[in-house]
Amino acid sequence: MISRKDSALKMKNKLFVTQGMSKIDEKIVISGREVGQKQRKILKLDQRDEDGNDYIMIFPENIVAIATSFFLGVFGKSVRKLGRDKFTLKYEFQCSETVRKNIIDGVYDALNDVNFTDFK
């Protein structure tokens, strides 16, 4: 019999975040908001954010770090739409420790709506 935990795991679809990116196996870092926005379209995240499914988002092992600009390009909209907790539950990441830290920073930046005039 399949346990509730197993069935939850089975429902998670795997998506490669760098799908379609040229020569990604030769790279060690990814940056660029427009690059991220392009990946968002390729991964169809606008639809996936609302489809009720959970996903495992995979970064290739050779990717050591991602820039905030790239993360926000791909996932910024998703973070703001779903909120931190729902985003984290819906999108599980398979990546290096450094990329995981970049993702945590990116989630913070997506939600942190302050600027210097709040600090007179």
Add this chain to the structure above:
Amino acid sequence: MGKSDKEIWRTRVKSIARKKARANGTKTTKNRPKVPKIGKRSNVLNIINKKDYNFNFSNSNEIKKYVVIPESFSFYTNPDETLRTLWEINEIMSNYDIESLYLDYSRCRELSLDVSVITGIIVKSWNDNRKLFRKNIELSGNSPQDEAMHIFVNSGLPKHLNIEKREFKEFVILDPFKTTKDVVDDTNSVIIYYNNCIKKHGFELTAEGINHMNTLVGEIITNAKEHCGNDGDWFVSGHFYKEKNESVHSKGQLTFISFGNTIYENMLSVEGKVRDVFDNFFKDKKSSIFKKKFDKELLYNVLSLQYKISSKMKEKENDIDRGTGTIKFIEHFERIGNTLEQEVPKMSILSGKSLILFDGKYRITNKKNSDGKSLKQIAFNESNDLFIDPDPDYVKKVRYPFPGTAINVEFHVDEKYLEKFTSSD
């Protein structure tokens, strides 16, 4: 300034038509020959021409020109004289009546990589354009002294014009004219280049070191591409020198040049929330005495560095979380750079007539407000307060403008971001 490209081309067409008419024994030039298109002029030259960087420095009618390069050819230490010299070179190269240019580097002892690359871009672009019109110019000169010679020979004009073909083992160069102009490719090229440099010392970047470099390099390159405008162009270069004495701490320079919109020009076009932020800020500063010392361009440029401030921030869903990259690249520059034997890591950001300098005196700090929110900020004053004047030694107005943004970074990588490199060979 000499004749425009259009005038020269018109003269050539007429000349070809007259020759053909004479050869055919006819008087008129009714049926003018079709002259093939010369091809598109480089974006850099279009930007410079559009903004009219013609100050009449070189206003005599001589056809042979001689330019003395200053002792310090660097935006960081000598911005006004450096910019004046660059525009003088630009004027001479753009005047097709001038037949030769001698660049006297003999007094130059300090040459920064950004200035070296910009000199190469200006000279090479005009040189290539002149060849199309068969208005070649004879270029000659001598070399600078001391450390300046290293950059000149390996990352300077002789290399850019393909005159110097020797490869020197102690130098590792990142050629600004051989980048792909793709953000991901070029960011990786710079980091891999820098990692290869320090491998010469038996070390390589840790994952955290690569992360810091990615934020430093990736954000600058992203900004250069996104903000220079559709008609602009951008370049990235690096210069690394390995001391003959073995040393863990390797000194290198990285430079990022974009021709196109300046930071100020981009900031003037902001809309929505950022526009409101700026309007409120300047209302508060109305009675401040600093208005006499600082003009809007300088203030806008300091504000543009701050968290969640971006000229691209609009009300659209995809753009409301912009403005995090610049403050992060400054933060990562502060972290990864290392002070070694009194040499501090340095960075300069020149855009339009605004020059901002970094040498560790003013650093990013976390500010907290009564609501418990925190924010990273850099204001270039002791209080780190944007509502107080920045230090005029670190936020300066320069005499001549630059048509875009030039960022130069000079640093040693802190050893905590290095690990032993074991060759797999």
